[in-house]
Amino acid sequence: MSSSEPGTAPPAAPRMDGRTGPARLQGLPTRLLSLAATHSDRLVNEGLAAADARKWHYAVLATLEESGPASQAELSRRTGIYRSDLVSVINELTDRGLVERAPDPADRRRNVITMTERGRARFARLDTLITELEDEVLAPLGPAERDQLARLLTRLVDHHARRDG
Amino acid sequence: MSSSEPGTAPPAAPRMDGRTGPARLQGLPTRLLSLAATHSDRLVNEGLAAADARKWHYAVLATLEESGPASQAELSRRTGIYRSDLVSVINELTDRGLVERAPDPADRRRNVITMTERGRARFARLDTLITELEDEVLAPLGPAERDQLARLLTRLVDHHARRDG
DNA sequence: TACTAACGTTAGTCAGACGAACGAATGTGA
DNA sequence: TCACATTCGTTCGTCTGACTAACGTTAGTA
Numbered sequence: 001m002s003s004s005e006p007g008t009a010p011p012a013a014p015r016m017d018g019r020t021g022p023a024r025l026q027g028l029p030t031r032l033l034s035l036a037a038t039h040s041d042r043l044v045n046e047g048l049a050a051a052d053a054r055k056w057h058y059a060v061l062a063t064l065e066e067s068g069p070a071s072q073a074e075l076s077r078r079t080g081i082y083r084s085d086l087v088s089v090i091n092e093l094t095d096r097g098l099v100e101r102a103p104d105p106a107d108r109r110r111n112v113i114t115m116t117e118r119g120r121a122r123f124a125r126l127d128t129l130i131t132e133l134e135d136e137v138l139a140p141l142g143p144a145e146r147d148q149l150a151r152l153l154t155r156l157v158d159h160h161a162r163r164d165g
Numbered sequence: 166m167s168s169s170e171p172g173t174a175p176p177a178a179p180r181m182d183g184r185t186g187p188a189r190l191q192g193l194p195t196r197l198l199s200l201a202a203t204h205s206d207r208l209v210n211e212g213l214a215a216a217d218a219r220k221w222h223y224a225v226l227a228t229l230e231e232s233g234p235a236s237q238a239e240l241s242r243r244t245g246i247y248r249s250d251l252v253s254v255i256n257e258l259t260d261r262g263l264v265e266r267a268p269d270p271a272d273r274r275r276n277v278i279t280m281t282e283r284g285r286a287r288f289a290r291l292d293t294l295i296t297e298l299e300d301e302v303l304a305p306l307g308p309a310e311r312d313q314l315a316r317l318l319t320r321l322v323d324h325h326a327r328r329d330g
Numbered sequence: 331t332a333c334t335a336a337c338g339t340t341a342g343t344c345a346g347a348c349g350a351a352c353g354a355a356t357g358t359g360a
Numbered sequence: 361t362c363a364c365a366t367t368c369g370t371t372c373g374t375c376t377g378a379c380t381a382a383c384g385t386t387a388g389t390a
Binding site: 022023024025027028029030032033034035036037038039040041043044058059062063065066067078079080127130133134137138139140141145146148149150152153154155156157158159160161 | 187188189190192193194195197198199200201202203204205206208209223224227228230231232243244245292295298299302303304305306310311313314315317318319320321322323324325326
Binding site: 199203207236237238248249251252272273274275276 | 336337338339340341346347
């Protein structure tokens, strides 16, 4: 009642995306970034979960594939996974027989993580899967736009990574 | 040729950003998206925390400012905050005297959330703050690039929002 | 009246990012 | 050589955010 009508004619959002929210809010790049990342993460996580994997599994396997055996600390640095969180990731990978964890004879503080044959095969499959998922996430964009997006995001990430490094 | 050869001499990442990880991993748009969003969220959260606020506070205040009083369910739809999470957000805002929660006489299932004078002043300050924080996040990009990024992200968000809507 | 749906709320799950601290091992400087 | 600092793997815990389940109340509808 009384003048202004807040309850009148809200087009009703399709889901939890704030799609029908205020313009100011909706245009904020930081919000768009969060929202886009949420959608992207969800798709990727679901896709990987369907294959009994997680993002971190892929990250670790990709690193091992490219640089060979490494300590957990090194994997942590290369993948961006905190060393405290890496513990369980390596556990999961050893449970699945994809990597092996052995004490480093040269430095007994360390473990050497090595990819197994199964791990290598697994990585190949996951790599294909990831490619498909990336494609699904970027579906609405053309090749040039995807490049553009990747470049812009890289600039952002590089900038902020150095700052608090 | 100069300094970008992975393999034997990894230059040790500055921090938890996976900056020195494998090229394949590092170029993945979904990863860049997550990373960028993480940096962005951190900056925004820290900035708002220093002003005793959170993202959701701003989102709710912005919605009330633009559309006037609303029920919690409506705020949920417009901001994208789940209605279960909105409860505590409204609590925090009422604790700070920024909004008022009153039962809706027209529909006793609902609460009507109304912004107070303090709330309005608060929103103005937060809005300025947010603008500064956005600027900090987008620092490495020029105006045209910021626009481009916002457009691309909007396309992504729109696309995925409709899909699971 | 009986069924259905919306609303606010509580409680809880799950993933990710991150900090604190600790024992074991190693490196370093006096 | 001894003391101190650092690194490593690990456990535990915190915080935010997204999301589900369920429940009592209230409204709308068949």
